Amino acid sequence: MKLKKDTISDEIPTSSMADIAFLLIIYFMVTTTFAATRGLDFSLPQEEETQPLVEKEESILIEIRPGGAIYVDDNPMELEDILEDYIKEKLEANPTKPVIIRPDPNAEYGHMVDVFDELRQAEEKIGFEIRNVSIPTQREIDMFWY
Amino acid sequence: MKLKSRSVQNSGIPTASMADIAFLLIIFFMVTISFEVDKTQVTLPTTKIRFEIPKEAAYVSITESGKIRVSSGEEISVVVGSADDVLSFAASVVGTYPGRPFVLKADRGVPYEYVDRVIDSLKQSKAEVIYLLSQQETVGEDPAEAGG
Numbered sequence: 463m464k465l466k467k468d469t470i471s472d473e474i475p476t477s478s479m480a481d482i483a484f485l486l487i488i489y490f491m492v493t494t495t496f497a498a499t500r501g502l503d504f505s506l507p508q509e510e511e512t513q514p515l516v517e518k519e520e521s522i523l524i525e526i527r528p529g530g531a532i533y534v535d536d537n538p539m540e541l542e543d544i545l546e547d548y549i550k551e552k553l554e555a556n557p558t559k560p561v562i563i564r565p566d567p568n569a570e571y572g573h574m575v576d577v578f579d580e581l582r583q584a585e586e587k588i589g590f591e592i593r594n595v596s597i598p599t600q601r602e603i604d605m606f607w608y
Numbered sequence: 609m610k611l612k613s614r615s616v617q618n619s620g621i622p623t624a625s626m627a628d629i630a631f632l633l634i635i636f637f638m639v640t641i642s643f644e645v646d647k648t649q650v651t652l653p654t655t656k657i658r659f660e661i662p663k664e665a666a667y668v669s670i671t672e673s674g675k676i677r678v679s680s681g682e683e684i685s686v687v688v689g690s691a692d693d694v695l696s697f698a699a700s701v702v703g704t705y706p707g708r709p710f711v712l713k714a715d716r717g718v719p720y721e722y723v724d725r726v727i728d729s730l731k732q733s734k735a736e737v738i739y740l741l742s743q744q745e746t747v748g749e750d751p752a753e754a755g756g
Binding site for chain 2: 483486500507566583597
């Protein structure tokens with residue numbers, strides 16, 4: 463009678479490795495979320511004991527009304543005309559002139575961002591950067607607006 | 609004359625390198641994955657100018673209905689009751705992680721007064737930089753109509 467000899471393979475079984483790897487890939491693909499990780503930066507001035515009062519005549523005031531209507535120094539304007547038609551001329555005379563964005567409490571946040579984004583494109587559109595853009599809060603307006 | 613033996617074609621698909629490829633993909637996903645600390649569903653405003661937000665940032669999100677959630681960037685965001693709570697939260701973040709930027713993730717349709725209160729709280733807590741989270745504005749898109 464011939465005896466059967468058990469042969470033990472000296473290789474590591476790797477046939478299921480690809481299956482395990484693909485399961486892990488599927489897990490990562492399902493759980494990965496492509497989050498929005500970009501945005502407009504907005505440096506906050508550090509509060510001082512005495513806030514400098516800004517005279518209305520010394521600044522450019524951009525008001526955003528409910529519904530998105532934009533008034534620049536009380537003149538109604540389209541978003542895309544603000545830089546070319548108004549701010550360019552004003553800032554060429556005085557580059558340090560502050561530009562103040564003042565949205566109405568009932569205006570949509572998106573309209574404020576649209577205006578802020580437009581001002582940040584000044585270098586590309588009118589050839590120079592707007593150095594001083596501020597968005598005062600209602601508390602600051604109540605405290606320091608004359 | 610010796611006849612050449614007939615070549616035998618292997619009918620199997622070569623899968624030896626499959627595991628290597630799969631592991632390379634796994635490494636890619638492991639390196640690039642980032643766990644979101646804030647999963648609030650909002651319609652972000654669209655902007656042309658966008659900067660990369662540092663990974664270690666605190667989050668304040670505001671939904672269209674004015675519901676506020678906060679996260680220091682170390683844990684999943686939690687709901688807070690009012691802007692006053694944002695002030696105490698922001699003060700603790702600034703105290704614990706000085707210089708940490710704040711990310712404002714607000715719905716583009718939210719009334720500005722909600723955002724105003726949050727920005728004011730961040731200013732009062734001596735936060736240094738706020739990032740207004742936005743989506744990329746595509747060419748030819750009207751910002752007024754973007755995001756519905």
